[in-house]
Amino acid sequence: MQGAAIKRPVLITIVCILGFTWIVFSFPGVFAPSLKKLGDWYPALFGILVATSFISYIGLWHMKRWGVQLFLISFFVKETLLVLINDVSYAGIFFSAFFICSMLPFYKRMDVNL
Amino acid sequence: MVFWSLFKESIVFALQALVSNKLRSILSLLGITIGIFAVIMVFTIVDSLEQNLRKSVQSLGDDVVFIQKWPWEGGGPDYPWWKYLNRPVPDYKELNYVLENCDGAQSAAFMVAGNATVKYKSSSIENVTVICASHQYDRVKNFEIAEGRYFTEIESASGRPVGVIGDVLAKALFPNQSAIGQTIKVRGAKVLVIGVFKKEGESILGGSPDTQVLIPVNYARSLIDINDDNLDPQIMVRAKPGISNDELISELTGLMRSRRRLSPLEEPDFALNQTSIISNVFDDLFNVVGIAGWIIGGFSILVGGFGIANIMFVSVKERTNIIGIQKSLGAKNYFILMQFLFESVFLSVIGGFIGLLIVYLLTLVAGDSAGMAIQLSRSNVILGFTISILIGVVSGFVPAYGASQLDPVEAIRSS
Secondary structure (H helix, E strand, O other): OOOOOOOOOHHHHHHHHHHHHHHHHHHHHHHOHHHHHHOOOHHHHHHHHHHHHHHHHHHHHOOEHHHHHHHHHHHHHHHHHHHHOOOOOHHHHHHHHHHHHHHHHHHHHOEOOO | OHHHHHHHHHHHHHHHHHHHOHHHHHHHHHHHHHHHHHHHHHHHHHHHHHHHHHHHHHHHOOOEEEEEOOOOOOOOOOOOHHHHHOOOOOOHHHHHHHHHHOOOEEEEEEEEEEEEEEEEOOEEEEEEEEEEEOOOHHHHOOOOEEEEOOOOHHHHHHOOOEEEEOHHHHHHHOOOOOOOOOEEEEOOEEEEEEEEEOOOOOOOOOOOHHHEEEEEHHHHOOOOOOOOHHHOOEEEEEEOOOOOHHHHHHHHHHHHHHHOOOOOOOOOOOEEEEHHHHHHHHHHHHHHHHHHHHHHHHHHHHHHHHHHHHHHHHHHHHOHHHHHHHHHOOOOHHHHHHHHHHHHHHHHHHHHHHHHHHHHHHHHHHHHHHOOOOOOOHHHHHHHHHHHHHHHHHHHHHHHHHHHOOOHHHHHHOO
16 A cells, blocks of 8 residues: 555444445335435435445545545535435434534545545 | 646556456456346336336326225235224215215215126127216216217216227227227126227236226116125215315215214214325335335445456456556556546446346336336436446546555566
8 A cells, every 4th residue: 555554443343344334225215216206316325425424435445535524525525315205314324414423523634645 | 727737648558458358348347237227227226116016096086085885095914904894885975975975075076996898799808897986976986088089978867878098908809990989798788988098007005097998877777786885886086176185084084984973972984085195005015115126236346346347457457567657667656546447437337338228128027028118217327327436436446546656766667
């Protein structure tokens, strides 16, 4: 690997493992009939959000700043979408907020490169 | 500009890698093909069944209330059938009462249906559904007449021996001639054919007009007992525009209670049914099938994704020294990343495309044999392609990112 790898804090490791687990179980949700009923493009949009979150966790795992940035973008896009379709999950917001709070203290220590 | 030329170059590299390992590429995209096929096939069947059901329910009339002896909802071990068994069936006089007193009704018709053998000269067809209906039947039930006409009011009222027959019957009884003006025999009684229904195809709920004969109920009195419990006599009432089914049901409840002289404490001895009862039952069923397809297909695509990820790791390992050379010549990290990411996306999209193609071909074959329209919808095509792209990105990202982070010196040294 290029350059010296930044040591990953335990909290970030836990966040990433929880995130990867969430991705595995939420991926089949892309095919949920309820999502399909909202419109032709909603499953695709939800799929993009799942893929973006997955990539952001990989960035986070490697202690890259783009991982945090991508996570924040996907979080806000997802919540805006959920507000628009009137399906806001407070538990989802709580977990995402917890994840963001866990990432931000380590943001300055993270690598700026790809 | 530089970005786009690198972008194009990485696509070319990815395609070259796929072409040079044909068998491996085919085997690894099979997982996605099967996954996309499973999910989209289930969705296509569920969507098509749902569409056909909605069409059938619409032909019954979603603003029509059916006054009957038996309610449509219920069933199971706790169904109190004994409560309904001794109820009286709706009769023709009650239709007149409804027509005279119901303000929310646009039209209403009395109907009984039974089976009979229909004959024309030496040809005969058994078990044909004979609908015996009052005059406003054409305003309550949605159907079209392809040839000829419907009964006149005089024909209905005086019970003339005239009838409208289904398209399938017309073709079977009169293969090389027009059915209009011909006389058929229904239960041995002569019926002059004055119209032929427009072909509708099979209905998921049964009762397609293609195989029916419609005769005036006043004529049917001489052939059958129109109050026979087994023929399920019913009054169909269509709501006026702007009147909801609930409002109509409420008015009809009051009218029928008053007509049957039921005291306020007595339970109604009639059922007011509406098509939403059928839709709700089928909606639940389709939801269960859809969820089953979603779980099975979703996880099979996930497994397909693991297959692509695995093959991408092998691909990176194989080309480590080439990556080293590219990086030492100045290739950026994102160029290496895109090269492998495109490779996995191509694999996945080709797999998804084959899966969709198989579904499409099967819908062509199954559509003909199933007797109902099975169509691969636009939303399912979008879903199939999007999922293929996403699974390609998700499964290819880790190996591609790993490749982009390789140290050029160590990568060149690797054997």
